[in-house]
Amino acid sequence: MRTLKTIAAAGALATGLGAAAEAQETVTIAALYNLTGGMSSIDAPALNGALLHAALINEAGGLLDGTVMLEVVGIDTKTDQQETATAAQQALSMDNLVAGIGYGDTTFVLAAAPAFQEAGIPFVTSGATHPMLPTWVGDHMFMTAFGDDDQSYAIADYAYDTLGLRRVAVWTDDSMDFTRALSTFFRERFVERGGELVGDDFFMMGDTDFSAQIARLQAIDPAPDGVFVSAIPGEAGLSVKQIREAGITYPIVSGDGFDTELVSTVPGPDLANDVFFSSHTYRADDRQVVSDFVAAYEEEYGRPPENAFSPLGYDAIGLVAEAIEAAGSTEPSAIRDALAGIRDYEAVTGMISYTRETMVPPKPVAIIEVQGGEFTLLETWFPDEVE
Amino acid sequence: MTSYLLQQIVNGLILGSMYALVAIGFSMIYGIVRLINFAHGDIAMIGAFTALAVMIVAGLPLPVVILAVLVVGAAMGLAIEFVAFRPLRGAPQVNGFITSLAVSILIQNVAILLLTAEPRGVAFPAFLSERIPGLPINIDLVDILIVVLAVALMLGLVTIVNRTRLGMAMRATAENLDVARLMGINVSRTIMAAFAIGSALAGIAGLMWSARYGQIDPIMGFLPGLKAFVAAVIGGVGSIPGAMLGGYLLGLAEVLFVGLLPPEYAGYRDAFVFGTLILVLLVLPNGLMGRAAEDRA
């Protein structure tokens, strides 16, 4: 954290010194995240990723041939929607604001992004994945991640085709929109492919005890081939641990909520087996951008990225920077247009192009396997070509 | 179906053991100073992180871990009592309630600053998760240890409260603080003892939590704390046996609601739990084992 501050200060200093030589400006990107409260384990890593990327860009000389420096202002909205609405207005009152980024959860994006839309400032959500977001909010709303439909389809296809699962039970965190949407799309695709759903079960965010669901899972006769667990990182490791401890050995499949070390550390290497999930293409990926990102993150924070939300935060800044370069301007409207025109931006979490009518980027989806606590990239799934 | 039911009941008892340990502290402290200490759940969190530090980082064996958690929990309880609640004695009750909320927010946010909000996996020795062989249902060694340790601690507490001079002083103080002082009882010391014992038990509950679920984070104490408070109220706030009973009932109710309701209604679990709670209170307005309410908050 300290280094980041220094870099930011150095950037600001460079701005001040350079002002005499040529017109150099520092533009502000507001980063709205729940840094305290219930959502903080998802959002805090995303802000870390964002701050890191801005610092790296400034360190490398800024944007538009060194005339533009980035300043990312993180705003804590305390897992509280009133704070979110206030923070959005605070962000919009900032000088030199060019864009907003933020949030790993749709419901908070929906409390903040409409204000940006109204003010004509682009808002890039780093982690929210509801495929209707840009439709609901408007033309200033951009997504860094893929849509829940894509990631659910990817893992459903993999479960059906490669794992050969035919009868699957579905567990859903009933308290979150993200997890409910993920399950809905999974069910849809899995049945469409010819699979059978043999049980639906639910839990709530914050639950730690899945014994009742496990007992019900064990009571399904004949036993399913696998279980789809739609959870966020907080419950991912817990559910795997308890399912495996109960002696259930068939595959556990999920989406990017499982993209966390907790899936390995909570059950421990003996139990963290046969877990398959779809996620952003960065984990266990050997592309250069990925290894650079992971190395920089470890150097900065002294630990590997906590979960998929940190590279997504990193990429959200990347998208804004790319748009500034493409627009050749720091005008928010120009940046918005440039964002909409982004094609094949190589982000840490995969190629991003806004080609769909829904403005959900058709990103490749990584299928990751966990065996003995180790994460391996199995294959990369590409969404159906549209348009 | 019977083994299914049995499994649910066992699971409820394990969860209930942890609720009960936290609830006891609520009731002990309430019984003596008429204070609902909302920071109590956060002491469980501190217990869990103490376990992590002592066991994983320092690599010490389990008995040392348990001892360390007891000591740190008690010390936290004393510190909170000294800094936040002692200056408030004699003030309206609701002030204590608010102060304890403030302390809870303080602890959580300091913990987030120091430890980050990210949950951590805690790897306890693998033998703890060994399944007990030869049973029709699934029970791990750690589950047995949790229940046994919880019951042992509760028996120990009951012995302290019923058989020792300190326990007698605590009961007398809880019943009538002024007359207790007239007997020469040092009420301050009695209150400190209640905070220390209650907090040590909450710390152990946090340790158990991390041993069973293997994952801890700085705000993990809030929800179990809230539920343990509910458990203490069901039992009759102020009554130690009531808190134990309430803890087990709540643990069972939670697991059984999820286990016996059709999955479609699982989302209504909290509604059912709280609905039942309200019903229980309507029939027994002072909880299962509470005395007539003497105070208003």
Add this chain to the structure above:
Amino acid sequence: MLEIGGAQVWRGQTHVLHGIDLAVAEGEIVALIGANGAGKTTVLMTICGLLRPRQGAVRYRAAGSSEPVDLARLTPEAIVGQGIALCPEGRQVFASLSVRENLMIGAYLRRDRAAIAADLDHVVSRFPILGERARQPAGSLSGGEQMMLAIGRSLMSRPRLLLLDEPSLGLAPQIVEAIFDILSDINEAGTTMLLVEQNASMALELAHRAYVMETGRVTLSGRAQDLADNPEIRRAYLGAA
């Protein structure tokens, strides 16, 4: 042994004692009589340290010491340690504790096990019913039995000065007789007493000296016998025509 000088005491916002002067000598039974709300209980609470005078002093000479201590500076528990015990109004036994525990808690500050056991036997021999009911919760005793328990409990601290607040309140006349007889015995065994009573005739019969309080002030004092003969007292407190 006890001397209160010019004590001004407030309870919350209310000024209750407007400068009280009162003394109790070693070996005496002193009665404090007066109507409801005259401030009698407040005097006892001030002695015990539950209330503190805003002005004035509460001096007490402990056993074997020549220097008096100011009780207003001590905590209630320290005052108990000085050898003062209060048997509170309405008995206030610990209802959920057993009879034996109630007695034992009276000896809370004492460490001399053998002597405590001896005193316990002594109290039980004085109140045999407490021995019979030793294991019962105190809340299950009758009013008279609870009064005996409360007196027994305060004796367990081996007080030199025993403060009694309305020991006759709510009890049947025969029981009051019995209790007052026992109080007289206890006094003869060497315990000084300050007795607050509404039942002025009983109190004046038992006491050596007495004070009469009205609205927070001492209005009369003297030998109990003289007061009992005082026509004004007779009319106001003894129900004589």
Add this chain to the structure above:
Amino acid sequence: MTGTTRGWLLAAGLTALGAAAVWAATASLNNYLLTLIAFAGINVMLAVSLSLSNGLTGLFSLGHPAFMMVGGYIAAILTFPANRKGFMLPDLPEWLAAQQWPLLPALLVGGAVAGLAAIMAGFPVLRLRGHYLAVATLGLIFILRAVVNNLDGYTRGALGLSGIPKLTDLWWVYAWVVITLFVCWRIKHSSLGRTMMAMRENEMAAACMGVPLARTRLMAFAIGAVFAGIAGGLWAHLVTNLTPTSLGVFLAFQLVVMVVLGGQGSLAGAALAAIGLSAIANLLRPVEQSTGIYGMTQIVVALVLIGVLIFRPQGLFGSREPGVLMRRPESSAPSRTAASTQTTHLEQRGST
């Protein structure tokens, strides 16, 4: 007579002054500050209305967010654009789906339904006392959350209602703050208010004097809930997004904090505490952002709270209202007595 006239003049003067301030604010301040002020105003409404039950009547309710949720969802469903209602909320009955109301009637209906909900919930729940009541009202939040979360077709479930028209502005908030303050003030200084305070001081004595306990309790609870419902409606049309977790336990705690900090039963105190707390939190915001120490705001607010309660245990104003606002010394006398008896009553069984 003159006293009353003076009071009315003072009230009218203050209202006009406030209106001038609102006008000046809307003309000169940016949206951020306007939003802050609007939220502070909503919190004032909530704290003042909660002090009817928690402060004046001595009921310990944590249920305000539940009634906000009721009012907020009802109002939002009523104002929601009819053309989007059909596919977003498919289970709504035809006649309801076709409606698209302006804000005022929607707020009123929301408040009324919240009041009804409070009466229905209050019948059983208000028989409880102290912490038992606190837990039961806390339960109302969880019960309602579960219901809203699962009635997808009416509420859009966990996703929440988004795209609620942004109809709330500072004028709306100001008008409702004035109404709330006026109504609660009148209640406090009416026979109903005196009845409430009598109950708080000594329930049995109040019952002996013929106070209908159950009805008074229910009144305090329900009137508070009506304003909570309206405040919920204003909230929803300010944030433009309402989810089952938007209004929760933490808010309930915050509101109780405001009431206690203001002084139990002091309306002005509750209002000032509401404003003060938001002010502190938002003044610290830039510091937090420039240092990167997130969580500092909460830590500082918690410390301030502990400090205030230690050094001013009776809250900012006790049960009284600030002297300027009282019409005459005589008329303030009853409430002063109430304040003093309250201290004695609430005194914990003394330990020093």
